[in-house]
Amino acid sequence: MISVEEALEKILSYVEVLEPERRPILDCLGQVLAEDVYSTIDIPPLDNSAMDGYAVRAEDTYGTRESSPVYLAVVGEVAAGSLPTKEVEPGTAIRIMTGAPLPDGADAVVQFEDTDEMTRKSSGGDLSQIGILRQAKKRLNVRNRGEDIARGSLVLEKGRVLRPQEIGVLASVGRSTALVIRRPIVAILATGDELIAVDQPLAPGKIHDSNTYTIAAEVSRYGGIPRILGIGRDSIQSLTEKIDEGLDADMLITSGGVSKGDYDIVKDVLAEHGEVGFWTVRMKPGKPLAFGIMKNVEGSRKRQVPHLGLPGNPVSSMITFEQFARPAISKMMGKKTLTKPTIRAIIEANIANNDGRRVFARVIVTRRDGQYYASVTGPQGSGILTSIAKANGLAVIPETSKGVKAGEMVKVQMLDWMEEQGEQEMSPIVAIVGKSQSGKTMLVEQLIPELKKRGYRIAALKHSHCGIEIDHPGKDSWKFTQAGSDAVCISSPDKLAFIRNLNCELKVEEITPILGSEFDLVLAEGFKKSKIRKIEVHRKELGDNLICSPEELSAIVTDSPTDTLIADGFKLPIFGWSDTAAIADFIEKNFLRAISGEGKCLP
Ligand code: AMP
Ligand code: MG
Secondary structure (H helix, E strand, O other): OHHHHHHHHHHEEEEEEEEOEEEEHHHOOOEEEEEOEOOOHHHOOOOOOOOOOOEEEEHHHHHHHEEEEEEEEEEEEEOOOOOOOOOOOOOOOEEEEOOOOOOOOEEEEHHHHHHHOOHEEEEOOOOOOOEEOOOOOOOOEOOOOOEOOOOOOOOOOOOOEEHHHHHHHHOOOOOEEEEOOOEEEEEEEEEEOEEEEEOOOOOOOOOOOOOHHHHHHHHHHHHEEEEEEEEEEHHHHHHHHHHHHOOOOOOOEEEEOOOOOOOOHHHHHHHHHEEEEEEEEOEEEEOOOEEEEOOOOOOOOOOOEEEEOOOOOOOHHHHHHHHHHHHHHHHHHHOOOOOEEEEEEEOOEEEEEOOOOOEEEEEEOOOEEOEEEEOOOOOOOOOHHHHHHHOOOOEEEEEEEEOEOOOOOOEEEEOOOOHHHHOOOOEHHHHHHHOOOOHHHHHHHHHHHHHHHHOOOEEEEEEEOOOOOOOOOOOOHHHHOOOOOEEEEEEEOOOOEEEEOOOOOOOHHHHHHHHOOOOOOOEOOOOOOOOOEEEEOOOOHHOOOOOOOOOEEEEEEOOOOOOOHHHHHHHOEEEEEHHHHHHHHHHHHHHOOOOOOOOOOOO
């Protein structure tokens, strides 16, 4: 049996990001942009009015008061979509509507409410003149040309997931199509002699095929295109024929036929015509799961297709879809966030875990008094589809736990929250690793001012092998820790300190979410065992070898860059000790988020 993580890693290693295609923008909802989109126009195209009112010269209004208004001659009118035909000369005004271009000469708009237009109209007064009741500053109620989007600027960067608002932005810059990563076509096959199509009458001993529909709906929900192959019977021949029909898809998902019964032959077909990756995972429900690469079916003309064989039980098949098929589809679509959003909730019933598997319990999550609660949706049999229909979350009980008791905190995957909503984008992180005394700290010290100078916000993360001395005895924070608090946060006008008391050290991936997403880069010192991007600091006198294998590294910084052993030994960018600017360039180019001209971080 393998773990959920191992299974997922394996599956993801077999699927690739698909190629881009150009599509009408309305078809692109939820897809990943495969091009940088620059604007060829200014938006708004001209200075224009943000209010219905009168375009004026601000200085003409100086000194005006409600009790003794300045009066201006109204020389024309301009509506949105048309161009002004007259100029605003001293002592004059032009009546203007929201969105209409600002006439030459004018530098402010006085809204109707700040004029005497209403009183004039109701008293049948003269509209060739207007009284200004309030002084206007220059640019009052004026929207500047290009203030939303300047011509030539990058409006949407490659990698953005297109939501309705991004689709609107594309339309506003005049793009009716966009280059996006193509949606994967997912072939779906139900298997079992007991299955009857949904539109056929049931016969004794038969059941309707529901998995096809759950799975197809899931595929659509996550942006793929479902291709329903129908029902394969429990014979090698029937399955082989059906599977062959699905081999031009980007992925094949079957349900049923993967456990240990006499008729569970999906894995046999996979073994015969493909490579079986594995077929049991340490999870519950969902233990029997096949994954492999289907190929060469019946001398097939078609290419290889990743095949995910989900268990037949309806709940198992949906839960395994969520854990494995969903991330695979997201990866094919070019998405970076592959995890489902999770929250921490108080579980309201005991959940046992007797056989060391990861339990996914179907729960209803509610929020009361600022706290999430999760209640189990009744009987949890893996055949009880309504148990997941009632649920909005899956409480995850780790395989290492014997179970949880009511009142304890559990992690819950939120079934209805999409990836983009739940997951906060993390600040990018790079670790500076090296032997003790190699000069890691010094490099971090050099890089911080260099990157700050370039306008980046930097957080530094220090790894310490021994305990940390910040929680000084006698301080209030210390008293709170002594009293048993799991974390203490001290807030003051100039600093925020967060102390979390731990039994074992957190992984980098668990620390960065605490730092949040507001930094352009987290420079971490140490963490050589983590899987994050690393730059190793090397010092000749400590030996030629590196502490990380070159495949794990992004670059090397060394005091002997000309040393051929180092330079030729590894195909990696090599920097000298004093090349701070070049190292910063490398970090900027490879790890940092794009920042715009003003040094502002793009969303
Ligand atoms: P299997 O993994 O093929 O042994 O199936 C396990 C259980 O799931 C059996 O009770 C099947 O009847 C049920 N099952 C399998 N496929 C489907 C399906 N497409 N729709 C509904 N139930 C199914
Ligand atoms: Mg079956």
